Amino acid sequence: MPPAEARPSRPAVWLGFLAMCTGMFMAILDVQIVATSLPNIQQALGIPPDQMSWVQTAYLIAEVIAIPLTGVLMRILTMRWLFVIATTVFTLASLGCAASDSFGTLILWRVLQGFAGGTLIPAVFAAVFLLFPSRRQGIATTLAGVLAVLAPTVGPIVGGWITETWSWHWLFLINLAPGVVAVLLGAALLPRERMQPAAARSLDLVSLTLLVLSLTSLEIALKEAPAASWTSGPVLALLALAVSAGAGFVVRCLKAAPPVVELRSFADRRFAIGCLLSFVLGIGLFGSVYLMPVFLAFVRGHNALEIGTIMLVTGVAQLLTAPIAVAAEQRLGARLLTGFGFALFAAGLGFSALQTPATDHDGMFWPQVLRGVAIMFCLLPPTRLALGHLPEARVPDASGLFNLMRNLGGAIGLALIDTVIYSRSPGHAAALLERLRAQDAEAGRFIGIPAQMIAALPPGPLPPQAEAMLAPLLEKAALTLAINDAWLMIAVLTLAALACVPFAGGPKEAGTGKPSDRQPNGHLEPVPLSGPGRGEGQRSA
Structure with missing residues (x-):
């Protein structure tokens, strides 16, 4: 434990946590607002049309590599300094993106931006269980969850407004002020712990290389497969590389001490089921945020600002439901709430599969409401289900894996959606x-x-x-039918995830008001991630 004078007071803990949530919100929002203005960036920098998507792909590849490494980085740097360094790099990289005058320079800064941003998401969800007692974790998870799912929802309207009002440079420059504030607050208020730079010397570089190869080749394969065909030579080669490198990474992580990523958490049934639910939720979240702009832009002919305005319905529903979700999560079982959330989310996805070429704001209102209400119940209980009972030393790695599964679900879901649209439109x-x-x-x-x-x-x-x-x-009619097929596909996948919920219970289920498995009295004090006496516990976890 850090000395008493090093522990922040409760208001300071909440303010420091809010700073972390701000950094995470910036990282998630950046992906969506940049997507709305890719044509403007392409025209300004003279990017070939077939290379334009790399502005997003470079960010997403770096992000997905960083997410599972958050645990080991947190052990080396501590939570406080990981957040401060990552947010500083993200902010400086945002400035670099805005100042870029060529395609290559922009891609370099996007990679740095993506890697730094990727660590912020799992760090925030790990902080929920490391900074707060169990009775406060629901509120903290709600705050983090609302911002995590609100960012993609408000992204189109923010990006559209910036594009219409200012220039594309401001898509990145808006990160500067909140980034500086978040860094200062995080440095001042997050728990002060001793870094362990010696742990970096024990990193298994082979495992690290295999992880990078596997995730990079998988992301590129998923990007290329819908247009090039899943059976094309390059795509099959990339998928084979992803599988073989991934298998090698798993084998080395199970043998190494300490591993780059602690994979043995998957032996815990509740964590494994929580990750599966996170994967399926990623398909639905990323898929719905992708399908709505595609339909509104290419079928209805709306611009980015109009699309963002229509999509605000989901965000408003999320905000209004958040207090109800917190209260329910503290009183009812996680499995019950998870089942309710996924069933409602599947219904919202399914109703969107009934669109016609004339569907617009009114026809999309209630499906958005259903999804907005459901999202908090799909996020809060599964998060506590997966992470709430684990020993503290395993939480950072487990949070990285939990959030990685959501991002992988989103990447695979988008590839499947594009495949459905490409393949079904001509037939329709x-x-x-x-x-x-x-x-x-x-x-x-x-x-x-x-x-x-x-x-x-x-x-x-x-x-x-x-x-x-x-x-x-x-x-337009054929595209509408193909988009409806995609909505139906992700609705069925979401509904199918309900089958695993009954098996996710434990002796003391999170969210029932019973004590946490981690502490006999259900209270979790702020604890150090490193420092005297912690190393052996981390290796044996």
Whole structure:
């Protein structure tokens, strides 16, 4: 334990934790607001169109590599200095992105930005269980969870407003002021612990290399597969490299002492099921935040600011539900709340699978409300289920793995969604055209063609002029049906995750008001992640 004078007071703990949440919010928001302005960045820097997506991919690859390394970095640097260093690097990298005058320079700064930002997410969720007693962990998890899922929701409107009002440089410059404030607060208020630089010398560099190879090749494969085909040579080679390097990483981590990442937490049933739920939630979260802008932009023709305004419904529902979720999480079992959350989230996803080309704000309102209400119940109970009962020494690594599963779920989910859209749209277009040739009035209404026009069409093949006139409507209708297929796919996957919830219970289930497994009295004092007497416990965990 750190000496008494080194322990911050309770208000200071909350303020320091809020600083950590601010850093995490910046890192998550950055991905979404940059996505809204990629065409502007491409035009300003003269980036080839086929290379534009690397502005996002470079960030995401670095982020997904950093997430599982958060535990070992926290042991070496301590929670306080990891947050301060990571937020400083993220802020400086944001300034570098804004000052970039070439594609290569921007990509370099994006990699640094992504790696620094990737450590902030699991560090925050680890801090929940390391800084607060069990009775306060629900509130802390809610604060972190609301910001984590709110950032992608408000991202489109923030990015759209910045793009419409200022220049693309401000997508990065807005990080400077909150970054500086978060660094100063974190340095002053987070627990002061002794760093362990000697632990860096024991890192298994082979394991580290295998981890980087596996996650990098997997991310690139998932990016390329929908357009290039999952069975293309390069994609299969990347997937093979990801699997073989990943297998080698797992074997070395299970044998190494200490491992780069503690994988033995997966032997804990509650943690493993929590990670599976996090993976599926990632598919739904990333998928819904992706599908809505695609539909609103390419079918409805809205700009970024209008899209962001429509998507605010989910964020408002999250904020309004958060106090209810905290109260319920402190009184009811985690399994019950998790089942309720995932069932409601699946319903919200499923209702979105009923869209037509005419669907807009009103038709998307209630599905968004359902998903917004459900998200907090999909996040809070599974987080406590996975992490709340683990020994403190294992929490940083476990938090990294838990959050990695959500990001991997999102990456794989987006690849599957793109595959569905690429593969299903042509078939839907052909089927709709055949129904038009058969003078199918229902197909005409779905596409948006007046009934009298359908009746006036000659039987058999349509005249070339008619096909040319109907082509834009037909394309949007086919895209709508393909997007509906994607909504249905992630709804079914979310619903299927409910099957594992009954097996996630333990002797003392988190969220029931019973004592934590970690402390007989259910109270967790702020504890050091390093320092005298901690090393052996970490190695044996």
